[in-house]
Amino acid sequence: MEGRKGAQLTPAPVAAAAVVKAVFGSEGLIREIILRLEFPTCLVRAAAVCKRWLRHASDPDFLRRFRERCPPRLLGFYFQDCPPAAAIRARLRGPGARHPHPPRWRQHRGRPIHRQGLPRRPFLVRNLNPAAGQHAVFSPLHPTRGVALLPPPPRPTFNRFFFYKADGGEDGVMALELEARRGQVQVVTLQYGVWAFRTRAAIQLPYQLSATGDILPPIHGKMYIQNVFGYILVLDLADASFSAIHLPDRVRTTNFRLSCGEDSGLSLIRAEGFLLTVWNYRTDNNGLQAWVLVADEICVHEASNSMEDVFVVGANDDAKFVLLGLARSGALVSMHLRSRIEKLHHERFNDLNLLFPFPFMMTWPPVFPALREENDQEE
Amino acid sequence: MEVDKGKGEAEETRKVAEADRDTVTLKSSDGKLFEVSKEAAARLSTVLAGMIAGGSIDDNGTDLKQIGSEALENVVDYCNKHANSIPSAALISSSISFNTAPFKEPEEWERKFVDRLSHDALFDLVEAANFLGMERLLDVTCHKISEMMKGKSPDQIREVFNIKNDYTKEELEEIRQELAWAFYDD
Numbered sequence: 284m285e286g287r288k289g290a291q292l293t294p295a296p297v298a299a300a301a302v303v304k305a306v307f308g309s310e311g312l313i314r315e316i317i318l319r320l321e322f323p324t325c326l327v328r329a330a331a332v333c334k335r336w337l338r339h340a341s342d343p344d345f346l347r348r349f350r351e352r353c354p355p356r357l358l359g360f361y362f363q364d365c366p367p368a369a370a371i372r373a374r375l376r377g378p379g380a381r382h383p384h385p386p387r388w389r390q391h392r393g394r395p396i397h398r399q400g401l402p403r404r405p406f407l408v409r410n411l412n413p414a415a416g417q418h419a420v421f422s423p424l425h426p427t428r429g430v431a432l433l434p435p436p437p438r439p440t441f442n443r444f445f446f447y448k449a450d451g452g453e454d455g456v457m458a459l460e461l462e463a464r465r466g467q468v469q470v471v472t473l474q475y476g477v478w479a480f481r482t483r484a485a486i487q488l489p490y491q492l493s494a495t496g497d498i499l500p501p502i503h504g505k506m507y508i509q510n511v512f513g514y515i516l517v518l519d520l521a522d523a524s525f526s527a528i529h530l531p532d533r534v535r536t537t538n539f540r541l542s543c544g545e546d547s548g549l550s551l552i553r554a555e556g557f558l559l560t561v562w563n564y565r566t567d568n569n570g571l572q573a574w575v576l577v578a579d580e581i582c583v584h585e586a587s588n589s590m591e592d593v594f595v596v597g598a599n600d601d602a603k604f605v606l607l608g609l610a611r612s613g614a615l616v617s618m619h620l621r622s623r624i625e626k627l628h629h630e631r632f633n634d635l636n637l638l639f640p641f642p643f644m645m646t647w648p649p650v651f652p653a654l655r656e657e658n659d660q661e662e
Numbered sequence: 663m664e665v666d667k668g669k670g671e672a673e674e675t676r677k678v679a680e681a682d683r684d685t686v687t688l689k690s691s692d693g694k695l696f697e698v699s700k701e702a703a704a705r706l707s708t709v710l711a712g713m714i715a716g717g718s719i720d721d722n723g724t725d726l727k728q729i730g731s732e733a734l735e736n737v738v739d740y741c742n743k744h745a746n747s748i749p750s751a752a753l754i755s756s757s758i759s760f761n762t763a764p765f766k767e768p769e770e771w772e773r774k775f776v777d778r779l780s781h782d783a784l785f786d787l788v789e790a791a792n793f794l795g796m797e798r799l800l801d802v803t804c805h806k807i808s809e810m811m812k813g814k815s816p817d818q819i820r821e822v823f824n825i826k827n828d829y830t831k832e833e834l835e836e837i838r839q840e841l842a843w844a845f846y847d848d
Contacts, residue, residue, distance in 0.1 A: 303823050306785045306807075312792060315800065319808035327844035331816040331837050334828050649844070652836045 544601030689723030708795030
């Protein structure tokens with residue numbers, strides 16, 4: 284017994300085929316094992332081991348159980364360190380596959396172009412040739428798929444790009460020009476390879492805009508612009524009109540971020556001290572559109588432990604994840620709002636207020652390619 | 663080591679056994695006898711609990727033909743260790759009612775328990791735990807095997823577990839393309 288123990292310190296790298304076969308051959312056991320992989324990335328890698336594992340991994344019942352055990356995770360996030368600047372850095376975190384080592388960061392140059400709905404894949408727009416205004420869209424997660432070139436927009440000041448759902452339900456690309464001082468917004472959409480103006484004249488707003496405000500990608504034909512104090516501007520793309528939503532009474536600072544999802548609607552996440560409050564803009568009990576309090580006094584433990592204030596610096600598009608900055612240490616914390624699970628990231632930032640990170644989720648469920656079943660009858 | 667208590671002494675203890683004795687004797691496929699606390703066996707294994715409740719326990723050693731002596735020794739060892747660690751386990755599960763934890767991680771001693779096993783012993787133990795309906799032991803052993811897969815590439819997983827690749831080159835390439843986010847670090 285004692286002798287055997289010593290030998291086990293360095294287990295044989297290759298297990299005896301028969302024993303492994305018995306366990307992996309059992310449908311129930313292999314499921315129990317890959318169910319405990321914890322990371323969607325690890326599950327996908329396991330599915331690429333052999334066809335039988337792929338069949339288990341792609342079974343809807345199995346995926347549901349996997350999800351129940353493992354809360355959704357961030358795949359990474361982009362951040363821009365200074366939105367109005369011409370060249371914007373965006374970094375992308377790898378999915379942490381080399382467990383348990385911390386994931387590496389990769390740097391991609393480009394401006395995030397947000398895309399609503401599923402699958403939530405990040406895209407970047409890169410200005411290939413500033414003189415010609417030549418932009419390209421690419422996805423850092425699909426480096427092999429290449430880039431899509433966009434024709435130069437009508438003016439170089441059309442420098443914010445978004446995906447939107449066109450009438451036929453297809454992905455369209457639009458570019459936005461925001462003249463902060465004059466309070467003007469102009470929108471062009473890409474149609475048959477040509478930029479077309481949505482409206483003849485720019486939309487004139489009665490407010491001066493702040494140049495650094497966040498603009499959410501269009502959803503159900505509306506865009507939310509968070510850069511007028513005390514209001515959120517709603518741009519209706521269909522008739523090129525705008526309206527304003529008052530912020531909730533309790534929101535008195537700019538320490539909040541908006542999030543808007545196809546199903547979840549508009550949400551607002553605010554921080555005060557180390558506490559978070561979440562509102563959702565929806566029809567209240569009186570049948571009016573209003574801010575409904577969703578969660579209050581969510582404690583950010585990473586901040587309360589070190590007696591720091593938090594900044595809300597980003598949220599994903601269904602307000603499931605928020606990214607928070609710690610005021611003193613400059614650390615970045617992400618939190619899954621429902622489970623309140625926090626994760627402290629290793630990066631430090633100088634000015635979190637100028638940071639516009641955009642968290643993105645793992646694509647879930649993973650969509651595996653269909654196997655050709657006729658090759659597959661050996662078992 | 664105290665594990666040995668299950669072996670030779672079994673014959674003696676059996677003679678003085680009364681109807682209300684607090685251990686049960688288990689017999690491996692190769693005829694070796696092991697003794698384990700009745701309470702622990704009933705609590706940790708649904709199959710043994712059923713046998714004890716149904717009176718189908720044999721005082722001369724209940725035959726477990728599907729389980730070899732090495733695996734059964736580990737099962738008994740686990741039951742004994744588990745019985746000894748009850749205070750801390752009970753404390754943890756009753757005093758904290760967070761439902762934020764997605765599932766219960768193996769405890770320190772459980773980790774050590776599976777870490778010392780060879781690949782073969784580990785896989786044998788998974789089967790034994792499955793056969794005996796030992797939910798917690800199955801959880802801990804499956805967790806250990808999944809740990810061995812984490813962070814590895816499909817090639818490395820195949821190598822470690824000696825699994826045949828039945829994909830064509832094109833099929834694998836398709837998976838890597840479609841789910842590139844999972845292979846980002848490669």
